[in-house]
Amino acid sequence: MTPAMTPAIVTVALAFTGYLVTYVNGLRLAQQQERLARVNRQLAEFYGPLLALAESNHRAYRTFAELHPRPDGTPPTEEELAEWRLWMTTVLLPNLRSIRDILTTKADLLSEPDVPEILQEVYAHAAWDEVAAARWQQGDLAHRPLPKPFPATEFRRYVKGEFERLKREQAGLLGKGRGRE
Numbered sequence: 001m002t003p004a005m006t007p008a009i010v011t012v013a014l015a016f017t018g019y020l021v022t023y024v025n026g027l028r029l030a031q032q033q034e035r036l037a038r039v040n041r042q043l044a045e046f047y048g049p050l051l052a053l054a055e056s057n058h059r060a061y062r063t064f065a066e067l068h069p070r071p072d073g074t075p076p077t078e079e080e081l082a083e084w085r086l087w088m089t090t091v092l093l094p095n096l097r098s099i100r101d102i103l104t105t106k107a108d109l110l111s112e113p114d115v116p117e118i119l120q121e122v123y124a125h126a127a128w129d130e131v132a133a134a135r136w137q138q139g140d141l142a143h144r145p146l147p148k149p150f151p152a153t154e155f156r157r158y159v160k161g162e163f164e165r166l167k168r169e170q171a172g173l174l175g176k177g178r179g180r181e
Helices: 005-067 078-105 117-137 152-173
Strands: none
Touching: 005 078, 005 152, 078 117, 117 152
């Protein structure tokens, strides 16, 4: 190797190193952008709507319970059952249908590889409520308790936890939360 070749080799090595660094950085940025796009979809199309529906149902049910307090163990009156059917068919069941539709059409946006048990339970509960509403529409107004109570607290806790985790991840991917706002 001649002394004249050394600068050429160094130049080629530096150019190759620069290309390699640029390529790796571009690949990392593309992966980060893809992850950000997925997190944004998870928030906008899955966990955000589920959280809004869970909170809406919780507040509606709480309002119903405040308007119609039930002493423990006392069977509901016909008037109370009629009021429950009204609230169920006009407020709670439409929200459960929306929840079920999100779970059915957007399951690819789940954070986990499998559908969590709590979401399966909520889906099943929506189906049970559909059966009750169909009976009411047919004139069968007999009170039939559901196999399990609606897991409202667990559902809200799960959805809120995932929503908040994804918001933190989104902020990190956007460079926020690390001293840059």
